Amino acid sequence: MLQILVSWKLFSIFLILANLGVFQFGQSETAPNYSFVEESTSAPPISYYDYIIVGGGTAGCPLAATLSESANVLVLERGGSPYVIKPTTKTDQVNFLTAVLDASLAQPFISEDGVLSHRARVLGGGTVFNAGFYSHAETEFVREAGLDESLVNDSYRWVEKKLVFEPPVLQWQSAVRDGLLEAGVLPYNGFTYDHIYGTKIGASIFDKDGHRHSAADLLEYANPNNIKVYLHATVPKILLTTGSRPKAEGVIFEDAKGIKHKALLKDSKSEIIVAAGAMGSPQLLMLSGVGPANQLEPLGIDVVIDQPMVGQGMADNPLNGLIIPSPLPVEISLVSLVGITQSGNYIEAGSGLNLAPSWIGWISNNLANFLNQTVKFNNIGSTLNTRLKGGIIIEKVKGPISKGNLELKSTNPNDTPKVKFNYFQAPEDLRKCVQGMETVINIVNSKAFSIFRYEIMSTQDLLNLVAALPLNLRPRHLNTAISLEQFCIDTVMTLWHYHGGCQVGKVVDQNYRVLGVDGLRVIDGSTFNFSPGTNPQATVMMLGRYMGVRILQDRHS
Template sequence: MGVWWWKLLFGALVGILLSTQPCASQKVPRYTFMHNATTAAEISHYDYIVIGGGTAGCPLAATLSKNYNVLLLERGGSPYGNPNISNLAAFGAALSDTSPTSPSQRFISQDGVINSRARVLGGGSCLNAGFYTRASPQYVREAGWDGKMVNESYEWVEKIVAFEPEVKQWQSAVRDGLVEVGIVPNNGFTYDHIHGTKVGGTIFDQHGYRHTAADLLQYANPTRITVLLDATVHRILFRVKNGTRPKAHGVVFRDSLGRRHKAYLKEGPRNEIIVSAGALGSPQLLMLSGVGPAEHLRAHNIKITLDQPSVGQGMSDNPMNAIFIPSPVPVEVSLIEVVGITDFGSYIEAASGENFAGGGGSPRDFGMFSPRIGQLSTVPPKQRTPEAIAKATELMNNLEEAAFRGGFILEKIIGPISSGHLELRSRDPNENPSVTFNYFSDPRDLERCVKGLSTVEKIIESKAFSGFRYPNMPIPMLLNMTASAPVNLLPKHTNSSLSLEQFCRDTVMTIWHYHGGCQVGKVVDGDYKVLGVDSLRVVDGSTFKDSPGTNPQATVMMLGRYMGLEISSQRLRADQTR
């Protein structure tokens, strides 16, 4: 294979770049209730304290504020005014920013896969590829949610953040290829989770402007909510009287200057602290507050509030594997728009990029499969070192224009079945915990990956997709181009005998849908109340056993709204029966 093809591969790894510009007249919410934590009082009191202004925390706090005084604490800054968040053209720029103030905090799992967690108001909805799709009816039933209220909550979210994408030629070819190979029926555009092939929603509007969970704060009662940015919660405070169950009654947080603040719940039996800090942050904060495996907490000299061995367990990340397809013709720029929902446990999705000739800056640096954001599939996970990333970036900077023409078709495992755990590294809430996902430790996940990639191969070879592939490039060549390019100068595979099983293991990446750590039935009950303590709930993706839908953000936002309504309703009923 010629050098040009290797260059083509590396270009494509960062070439899913977005050129659409946002509407110049886009209205940015201006929240009078949003302040930097440096302005906060040393001590304050509220009906509800929500920890984490992310995908669940924003809709949750907005809903509760209709009737109650709410404090929303977010460890990051505002997404507004940051073009790397707002502009479709800049997708990946925030993910590649590894500075201490970045809206994205990089972490590397013990498996060696590079990942990211949000550190910004709006959470992951400020960083992701924008795909919007609901959970399946079966998922809703198994979660024990009220179907009518779920639908109303989704609609509440969708009025502000969800849109129908404009599906162009390359995405249309993938869609038609999915149908051609049997992922049927073609369900057209829908937010609903339906087996077959569909076009999903997007949180990018027609002007390429991102709408996030932070926008849902437009629903808030501005006189009853306070949002504090750059407010890092160090621990939850508990009160124990005469051997009674621990009761959460306050939090300790620090502002960006390191100054210490305390916020307490007002006196009252139904006031609560709600943790919405995400699948890494929520179990981490519970442990820092003394709720977790006793032996592990003792090792970090943390006073034990409740021995709860399930905190941090059940951590899962949906493994993603992709095949790069160079195109003989220009393709549109797209993120995830089309999805094939199979019956064998895999979702098929796609993203594409195009040649950017003569443009200023370096848009090639920031693609959905860019080494700069950690999506380095060309070496196995444990070899994705800073040196390997630097080498990939160096090669990328000397690419020909044609290298940015093509796209990826990916498969993501449903579930997954494999899971791991999370542990503290230190008592510093700013330091990432140690997390292990154990990708493909269950052979059924590996089997699903192989079936998913086999389906991707069929799509590439379909008549519908034929206009976007070179006829002289067989599937084994595409696999080796994706998996064995010499980033580390020592290719693991040099022939066309690379098995799909090995391809799955060597090229596994994240699609940022990790979950678990505070699962329902183990750490929280069906109302998301933390088992064994009072006045404390967890409402976010850490409670999930499986990632909902093909992409979880719609359901996480829905859950914030849903639980805000449910908590308010529970409280009203209790007040009426006093």
């Protein structure tokens, strides 16, 4: 029990520090009234559909809305609705931490690397509690994926009409922007969706009033007569025929009461599409008998196809950064800009850290110790206002080259699989992190950012502060804050941009069909060889729309 409590405490700290408490949670003020969204307990024992989508997340929602234009669609989401939440998790900034720690919305796990993370468990997926930043993929991603550029642009616009906005750039963000330019992250590209070198303002899924919009809002595009969404519907298995050429026939799903239901495909044109994310999609393939035989057989899973590449190529973009207490008040700001460096880093920032009172006290007390000063930082926070006066500047490594793998823990679909990302296993990734941290330090030392710096605090003091925080479960070293290499290794965190496990060319083909199985596709971030753009949500939503259009074109051709 103590270990669980410690893990939860560390996980809480991680979420606070990774997001600064600045990202609002949940839904827009006016929630859509979806007549087609129901609890899975209302599902009939057997039903039939043209398309069955497992996962109503970032890719699943736009995919389902598109397919429903001219086909009968079922969405099975293991979580609940983002529009029906407790008052304590209402969509405001003050309640951010309470919202993210609601286990019904985000399932925490710890990677085998000792890094704390979570996976979405709500309609709308990670867009319901991510940082909100919206930016297109680089041209390289579109080209390597073999996507039609015209349809890609149309699909982005389809998403943007519903839930994308230009964010405000207030004092903290402006100082970071100008600091990036001083640090040589040039040119300044202004506001743009495009992924181009230099410093730019990106878009956001938060509107001008600060209310979050999510992929679930894209279901407003759906034909309500052609779609059914079941909540709290857990899929333990895809039903596959056996033989020389297996075919998907349907799925079994369990409702909140543990009662099993069947959803079956209507005809030979019908398909099952897995959109359960980088963790859930390879997990479900394995549970269904498509995966490495040497892993499945010991768990008693009947092997339909021995596919050793399922669960391989798992990667996560490592994140490191500095927390900067400020002598001046700071606004609560979302990530609204990014520096895209030539060295392979993305630099982002936020302000208005929302901490528990005990942690405000910890930082306030320990700042003096780190500085070997008797100075009291009474204005860092108070028992009445637990929002830290300051913010964070982070760097994320592009790529990365380092890869890991995912394995089942059990046959229980509710258990998060074992996953190892092998952060910084490749020396090139570590070199990029050091360069990224050097850029962060240059921003902090810039003239533009000086108004948000305590003169008595050096960047080494800031490194010491971060190095002392229990950001993950990895071992600490004496030289953590002396060597930037060791700092990167010891203080690595995640921005939840993990990908891989069902990669194109290894598990699925370029049309996202599972190799060796008819009537089965995977469409989500698990198919990526690298995370698109600075933040992947725009491209994942685009891909859902894109493939929905392509599938309908094929169906009617």
